[in-house]
Amino acid sequence: xxxxxxxxxxxxxxxxxxxxxxxxxxxxxxxxxxxxxxxxxxxxxxxxxxxxxxxxxxxxxxxxxxxxxxxxxxxxxxxxxxxxxxxxxxxxxxxxxxx
Numbered sequence: 605x606x607x608x609x610x611x612x613x614x615x616x617x618x619x620x621x622x623x624x625x626x627x628x629x630x631x632x633x634x635x636x637x638x639x640x641x642x643x644x645x646x647x648x649x650x651x652x653x654x655x656x657x658x659x660x661x662x663x664x665x666x667x668x669x670x671x672x673x674x675x676x677x678x679x680x681x682x683x684x685x686x687x688x689x690x691x692x693x694x695x696x697x698x699x700x701x702x703x
Contacts, residue, residue: 607651607653607654609654610638610654610656625643626643626644627641627642628640629641635652637650637651637652638650638652639651647659647662
């Protein structure tokens with residue numbers, strides 16, 4: 605997609621009323637890139653030198669790290685709980701010697 609085709613796509617968004625509910629108002633940055641905010645899924649399209657780039661608003665790495673952290677904390681707490689009070693029943697009895 606070259607810059608001319610990208611401009612045609614951007615111009616067609618303004619005439620489509622349904623597109624306005626998904627795509628926000630486009631704007632130009634100082635380095636000449638065109639930025640188009642998108643509501644579903646959340647993020648922006650950046651068009652620079654005729655090449656579109658999708659930039660999501662949510663960082664998937666941060667979400668994955670939080671999931672790992674929650675798992676480690678849950679595992680640690682479960683281990684501590686088993687050491688303090690094991691889940692198996694208390695076995696008490698007498699050992700008798702029979703011959």
